[in-house]
Every structure is written in C-alpha cells, then in structure tokens.
Amino acid sequence: MLAAKTFSSLASSLPKTLQTPNLTIPPLSSTAKTKPQNPFLTSCLKSSSQAILTETLSTHSTPGPTRVKILSEALPFIQKFRGKTIIVKYGGAAMKSEQLQASVIADLVLLSCVGLRIVFVHGGGPEINHWLTRLGIKSNFLNGLRVTDASTMEIVSMVLVGKVNKHLVALINKAGATAVGLSGIDGRLFMARPSPNSAELGFVGEIANVDPTVLRPLIDNYHIPVVASVAADMTGQSYNINADTAAGELAAALGAEKLILLTDVAGILENRYDPGSLVKEIDIKGVKRMMEDGKIAGGMIPKVNCCVRSLAQGVQTASIVDGRLEHSLLLEILTDEGAGTMITG
Template sequence: MKQRFVMKCGGSTLAALPESFFGELRELQQSGVSPVIVHGGGPAISETLAKLGIETEFVGGLRKTSEAVLDVVEMVLSGRINKEIVRKMSSCGAQALGLSGVDGQLITARLVANADEIGFVGDVTDINAAVIEGVMAMGYIPVIAPVGIDAQGQRYNINADTAAGAVASHLGVHQMIVVTDVPGIMRAVDGVKQVLPVVTVADIDEMIASGEIYGGMIPKVRAAVQCIQGQVQEVVIVSGEEPGVLTKAVREGGVGTRIVKGV
C-alpha cells in the first residue's frame, strides 16, 4: 500500500501558504505518497455572513448553525474555499479533486447532543472511505470540505478537526498533520522559546491550566487533540511556511510538535 497521510488545515491558513507548499504536495504525490486534505474556513464563513447581514455566534467553540447559516457554510466551504485550494494545487502541477462531505455520502452525520443550543451541527457517524480510496486510485489528491449529511438528506456543519480525525481513522492513518501558522507548541527554556518535540494530551491540559499555552494557541492545540481518535495515534502541528515541512513530517520527523495520546 502506498504511504498516505491526512492533512488538516484552516481555509485562511491554506490561502496564505506560499506556492512552494503546494509544489511540495505535487512532489510528494509524484513520489508515490497519497495525501488527503480536509480543510476548514471559519473566517471566510464569518466574513460572508457579515456581508449578508446574517447573525452568527459560537457556543462552546462551535458555530450556532441555522438553515440560513448552513447555506452560507456550504457555499463557502464546498464552493469558494474548496475550489480555491484545488486551483492552487492544479496551478502547481498537482492533481487534485474537490469534494464535499455530501458527495457520495462521504461524511455521514447526526445532530450533536446539544442541537437545541447550536442547531445543525453534526457529529460524524461514518466516513465513506471507498470514495476517498477511489479518488486516490485515480491519481488525485482528495480535498474535502467538512459538510455532512444524514440518510434523510439533512446537511450538517461539521467541525473540520473532528472531520479530519474521522477521515484519518477510517483510512487507517496513524498520523495526522495539522498545518497552521506556528512552528509547534512552544516553551520557554532559559528565557528562550523552543518548540517542544513531543507532548501528551495530559501535558496540554496542564500547560493550558498553568498558562504556558495561552491565547490563540489554545484553540489550535485543542483542535489538534480532537483529531486523535480511532487509529490516529498522534497529531503533528507544523508551520506551513517552513520549507519542506510536509516531507519532513511524513518521512523524517523532527519537525513541529507531536501530540500523542500518552507515553
């Protein structure tokens, strides 16, 4: 079986990545590695909702999703962001195919337990891995927008990190790569900030409680932890701006921060 990995990236992060990053995806693909990309797009969704005058709010870190908000979520994720990523990859010579979780019932979902509070937000119940495998078998990199569907045809807004973890688990992938705008989880050693090579989920909880992880890094690491499910044993947080970062993460190690379930 070909080497494969699942990469999760926010839509705004992907949009800001240099052309060399997409070129590296092409090189990995041409060398026989099979990437799968699951992307978000929160800032673009908020921006579009504001332009349309549709109110939005977050409950427990998840966007409260009415039918009107859901229309915008699908339009932005499955349309604008998904196709922007595919265009960028194609322009670098990579073979990419954009998919929504609705396509081929790729992501089956059900309402979250607190749906009365947050509306049409879904928990993933199944991943149609055969669709992803088929796309990869045709020589394309799947680029997946996290919109789910149920047997009755109801759409759901799926947290991108949750969707990425579910995709990785159903594909039997051991390692997830989360591409962001930071080089990893940092800790001050003798007054100098250094990237921690390995942390456990318990370490993260302690570092948040102590204030070592703070501000905008908190949602990044919590999102990464959400990806550790099923067969996914570790998540690597890396900066997309570091040259050759994907090749290092997939083949060499020693880059970013590895978050593991435990030691």
C-alpha cells in the same frame, strides 16, 4: 541529519515553478532527453501503483553538491512514507496568506509525486465570515463553534463546497497534480448527526459514520481528494462539521500513517505563554498529563483530542504543525526536525 532550516532554504531557492501554484509537470515522452526551454524539468510519472518525481536541476543559487546532499538525506523519509496515506487538515494562517497557500500547494504536489497518498481536508472560517458580512448576516460563536442557523448553513455550504473547495482543486491541478473536490455529503463519505448542543448551536454536527469507499480509487491512483467539512444526516439535512474532527475521523477510517493539522501556533508548548517551549514529540499519556496540569488549554484542547482519538483508532502518528512556516509539510514529513509537535500512541 537533514536540518529543517537547510531544507527550507533549498525549497526557497528552487525555481518559481516549484515555489508557487504555477508549477507544471510535463509528461515524459520520447523527447524527454531534449533540453527543455525551462531549465528546471520535473516529470511526475503516475500510475495506479506509484508516483515518481524526476528532477533535472540547472545552475542557481544553491550549489549542486548541497542540493544533492539534501535530496539524498530526504531519501529515507521518502522511502518510509511512500505508498502511505497522509491526511492533511488545512486552515488557519496557511489558508489566509497567499504566500503560505502557495507553499502548501507546492508541498502537496511534491509529496504526491514522490509517492505519498495525500488527502486534503479543509474548513474556511475567514471566507465564511467574509460572505456572511457581505450578506448582512451576523456571525455568532459558542465555545469556539459557529452558531449555524438555516440561513448560515446555506452560506457555509455555498462557500466551503462551491468556492473554497473548487479554488483549492484548481490550484492543485494548476500546480501539476490531479485533485478531485468532494464534501462529506458526496458518496456518504461522512454521515452526520446533530451536536448534543444543537438547541444552541443549530446545524453544527458530529460525524456518526465514515465511509471512505468513494475516496479509495482516487487515492490508489494518486489523485488528491480535497474534502470540504460539510456532511448530511439520513434525512439529507446539511451540517457544519469541525474540519479538525473531520480530518481525524477520516484518518482513522483510511488507516492513515499520519494525520497533520496545520494550525496558527508552533505546536504543543510546555509553557503556553512561551513560544520557545515547543514539545517536539509526546505520547498519549504525556498529552493527557499536560491537559490535567492545565498546560494544554483553550483552542488546543479540541485539536489534541482529535489527534488522540485518531491514534486510538489506529493512525500511527498525529502532528500539530505550525502552518505559519513556509514548506511546513515538507519539514514535518521529509526531515527529522519536524515543524511542530508529533503525538504517538
């Protein structure tokens, strides 16, 4: 069994080129056998059908036999998920901390290179709050949703689509993968409709339809689409969309193998006041029972509902993952320990 702690230790012991968004992935050439200046050589071979990570590891703190054992134990997980579509929703602590952001980016690149088809969906609440404050616009919330009038919607679009999205694309590209930034408006990816509470919430929308046509050629070529959670209706009016909801609906439309929501808690807790009571795996019936018993409450309810809805539409598993944990994506996908709660159908 590949222990999560051991895998995390390996990830932390890798050279800095894999731990931060400064990872570069040189092309394979006829001089590939020439000893590189950097002792850690990573060649990511990409085509329309595969992405393979080839590693040459030099001596560093983790003994060679240990590294080989860990990598070999990851093989069944790589084989299981290679070629499968994985939707990752990014936000919370992992977005606010530069260290965790670097960890997420490195994980995405590695997963893409071993053949997973990654789609990255993001919000950007803290950044939106920052710019609203700078512009003297007060942030108001109703039941956890941002009240979005016309001026706020303009800032939301500018920050999510023009700033956060392109920043993430640049980091992923710098790390050696190929990212393409989009919003729900592009290619009619998401068609929005007003929220039932639009009188109070303003331009907060729901997703009426998903058309992933624009994403398929990107995914098939192992590019990483980075999707901002903004959409428009038939008239072209923009709406602020909850990023968890956007990720769940997109996972269903793409027939994804797995939906992963990065969040600020360990996952679903048997006792929500006890961080040590993590539920590692649960099915839809179990989740509904916990909601009825009041064990799932507050901000966890919309996340769980998002997961349940995606599972009901054909997604194989949905995980609520602790985004505060370094390399949580690798721990969730490439180990049997996981890094949160996995919900099954």
